[in-house]
Amino acid sequence: MVNLALLVEQTVAFIAIYYILTAALNVKAGMTGIPDFGHAMFFAVGGIVVGNLAGRLAAMLVAGQLGVSAGEAFRKVIESNTAFMAEVNKVLAHSPGASIAAILFALIVAPVLGGLLGWLASYPALRLRGDYLAIMLLASSEALRIFVMYYTPIMGATPTVGLTTPAVFDWTGHPTEWSTVFVVALALLVFVYMERFYNSPSGRLFRAVRDDEDSAEAIGKDVAKVRRDAMIIGSALAALAGVAYSFNPWLAGSSVAAQRIFDRVLWTFWPWALMILGGMSSNRGVGLATVVVGALLIGPIRIYKNDLAKALHVEAIGIDPGNFANALEYILVGALILAVLFFKPKGIIPEPPSRTIPRSRIPELIEEARREQP
Amino acid sequence: MSVAGAESAVEAARGDVVLETRGLVKRFGGIVALNGVSIRLRRGRVTLLIGPNGSGKTTLVNVISGFIMPDEGQVIFRGRDITRLPPHERVKLGLVRTFQIPKPFQNLTVLENVLAAAEGNPGENPYIAGVSRGAWYRFEEEAARRAFSILDWVGLLPKWDTRASDLSGGQLKLLEIARAVMKGANTIIMDEPAAGVNPRLVHELFSRITSLARERGVTFLIIEHRIGLISEYVDYAYAMNMGEVIAEGRPEDVFNDPRVLESYLGG
Structure with missing residues (x-):
């Protein structure tokens, strides 16, 4: 039996997270042409900030009610995470102040740290191009994953279990609903920001550098700085997606684990696929692709995949129905990408110009320009 | 004068x-x-x-x-x-x-190609561009007026909203000159x-x-x-x-x- 309300809510939360994450990738790869195959590591920063830093902050804020000192609370979040965070979360359920403080803290700190990591990663991005850079970023992300998995002070001792997250929405009484409202609001904010950014001289500059670096140098643009800025902004936004994900009980559950937040399929491959589908560099295309794929494919497929595999009788051609069901979303998205690239190679909504000036104002400007010759 | x-x-x-x-x-x-x-x-x-x-x-x-x-x-x-x-x-x-x-910016329009050459556009600071439109809009309009007048002068004005990838070889050369003039080249x-x-x-x-x-x-x-x-x-x-x-x-x-x-x- 399918709980429709639950399906819709989960799907909406899923779409919101993926929109933020894909828009973040779009700044780097779509607009500026940096092939970031290590996108997951910037997403992971958000998870680490929530699990480790926001968890510690929340614990310290409620330490008094648990009868421990703030310093003790700070240590215990990592040392005896599961047991201690269970206590912390019980108190958080009645502490809107501490909960909101933890949310705001994560919303500010994660983009800053994500941007910092993006800035670090931009140094090789200045020297390398194309596939070399792509592989370098992929390898960096994997190296960082291994490090975080086994360096226990960051994400705890068990890479697959990770850290219990602070339950910052429990005080509302409807944590799943409110955490969904939270991610949707965040995604809408990011969408509006991206529209404004795209239609600004900076959006145009990023796209110009992507189209031709020599030419950009030749008209006096600092290409190195543009690539660095794109890495910083894109990575900061990716960290924001990581925060939205980690606070969401629908998607992350009650904990964040290093293995999952660094997952290169979920947080690098999927955003790439969505960006290519929607249209490289096209913010509205990215938004539309996320909604379409999220609403049509992921939600329904996760629920009906086994029924579909049965109905198609895949075992008749020697395919195990279980394996088929598990691969179904990849098969369908793969087919969708092929179809879109074949019929609309620039994506569902091809990249528009950066409209810095409203179109309605253009005829007047042309008139004025004609009167005063250069 | x-x-x-x-x-x-x-x-x-x-x-x-x-x-x-x-x-x-x-x-x-x-x-x-x-x-x-x-x-x-x-x-x-x-x-x-x-x-x-x-x-x-x-x-x-x-x-x-x-x-x-x-x-x-x-x-x-x-x-x-x-x-x-x-x-x-x-x-x-x-x-x-x-x-x-x-070497034009292929996916940018003629106008965008010329506007990109404007020197000192405050909107090219990516950390304020998406946040405060007011910080750059005036400069941008002034730049656009200049860009249109240069495009008129090189004869590319009717093509202002065409992507550079759709221009002919000769038009691209004119676009390069327009960009250089926009740049304030001496x-x-x-x-x-x-x-x-x-x-x-x-x-x-x-x-x-x-x-x-x-x-x-x-x-x-x-x-x-x-x-x-x-x-x-x-x-x-x-x-x-x-x-x-x-x-x-x-x-x-x-x-x-x-x-x-x-x-x-x-x-």
Whole structure:
């Protein structure tokens, strides 16, 4: 039996997270042409900030009610995470102040740290191009994953279990609903920001550098700085997606684990696929692709995949129905990408110009320009 | 200032040396692409650089514009040694180049291509651009007005909203000039602007170039093979062969110099 309300809510939360994450990738790869195959590591920063830093902050804020000192609370979040965070979360359920403080803290700190990591990663991005850079970023992300998995002070001792997250929405009484409202609001904010950014001289500059670096140098643009800025902004936004994900009980559950937040399929491959589908560099295309794929494919497929595999009788051609069901979303998205690239190679909504000036104002400007010759 | 006054001021300043190279040497492995090249560009003049393929013309342009560092020698621009300056720093001084094969921003429109060349746009600070529109909108409108007027002047105004990838070869050359003018260039180096352009458009292009030089004192260095078409627009010429300057002077003298003819005939 399918709980429709639950399906819709989960799907909406899923779409919101993926929109933020894909828009973040779009700044780097779509607009500026940096092939970031290590996108997951910037997403992971958000998870680490929530699990480790926001968890510690929340614990310290409620330490008094648990009868421990703030310093003790700070240590215990990592040392005896599961047991201690269970206590912390019980108190958080009645502490809107501490909960909101933890949310705001994560919303500010994660983009800053994500941007910092993006800035670090931009140094090789200045020297390398194309596939070399792509592989370098992929390898960096994997190296960082291994490090975080086994360096226990960051994400705890068990890479697959990770850290219990602070339950910052429990005080509302409807944590799943409110955490969904939270991610949707965040995604809408990011969408509006991206529209404004795209239609600004900076959006145009990023796209110009992507189209031709020599030419950009030749008209006096600092290409190195543009690539660095794109890495910083894109990575900061990716960290924001990581925060939205980690606070969401629908998607992350009650904990964040290093293995999952660094997952290169979920947080690098999927955003790439969505960006290519929607249209490289096209913010509205990215938004539309996320909604379409999220609403049509992921939600329904996760629920009906086994029924579909049965109905198609895949075992008749020697395919195990279980394996088929598990691969179904990849098969369908793969087919969708092929179809879109074949019929609309620039994506569902091809990249528009950066409209810095409203179109309605253009005829007047042309008139004025004609009167005063250069 | 009246137009006549401006023109006489420009006229008075014409002839000063704006750009000078001193003994430039550039080797690629065993090949000496430039072997002690010294040239001078004078303000408001159109200087032509000719020479057979492989004579070092494009290498010279790359060294002057900063895309290649020379092994020896200096590039002096308006009295300042810019030999080691990166390309975008040279552009800020007003030294702008175009490419042999036009390199527009393919996915940007004609207007965007020209607007991107505006200097000092506060909206190009990515950390405020998406947050505060007010911080840059005025500048942007002023830049757009200038861009439209330049596009009108080069004859590309009807194409302002066309993607650069949809322009013809000749239109792309005009776009490169428009970008250079937008940049506020005082010295423009053009690598084969007439290549692949039909003769009528070549004349149009060069009459715009000479009007920029005469009326605004913009200095030009132009590499060109189609000297028959353009000799009437040129004030001074250099000929290169095997990485060296083999002749210089008035265009018709250089074209008729026996060494130059010999270099072209593959002596």
